[in-house]
Amino acid sequence: xxxxxxxxxxxxxxxxxxxxxxxxxxxxxxxxxxxxxxxxxxxxxxxxxxxxxxxxxxxxxxxxxxxxxxxxxxxxxxxxxxxxxxxxxxxxxxxxxxxxxxxxxxxxxxxxxxxx
Numbered sequence: 766x767x768x769x770x771x772x773x774x775x776x777x778x779x780x781x782x783x784x785x786x787x788x789x790x791x792x793x794x795x796x797x798x799x800x801x802x803x804x805x806x807x808x809x810x811x812x813x814x815x816x817x818x819x820x821x822x823x824x825x826x827x828x829x830x831x832x833x834x835x836x837x838x839x840x841x842x843x844x845x846x847x848x849x850x851x852x853x854x855x856x857x858x859x860x861x862x863x864x865x866x867x868x869x870x871x872x873x874x875x876x877x878x879x880x881x
Contacts, residue, residue, distance in 0.1 A: 788828075789813045795824065 791813055798805055798817045805815050805827060815827040835843070844855045 790816060792816045792818055792823075795819050 789812070791808065793805070793815060795817050798815070809815060809827050809829055812829060816823050817825040817827065848854050
């Protein structure tokens with residue numbers, strides 16, 4: 766059975782929200798998690814964060830995986846591979862290109878802190 770809590774001592778059954786992420790958070794015992802794992806995974810897929818506890822101590826956190834991120838060099842390599850495979854040159858969306866140009870034009874130089 767999935768229940769939420771408002772902190773380590775409350776047993777109100779109300780799902781809590783992480784104020785920095787605004788995601789629903791559910792605290793559940795490891796026994797209940799093992800008995801209802803499919804339901805937990807469905808909730809995680811909906812954006813809920815699941816905190817699995819042993820004797821009221823958190824031992825694991827389930828949350829959705831982050832999006833796959835690629836470096837610029839990977840994106841360029843993929844674009845070249847696409848062009849070689851299909852003969853079609855990938856085209857950059859005009860509005861996106863304008864946004865990137867604006868960002869580059871307005872960025873401030875990076876000045877790292879000197880370590881003593």
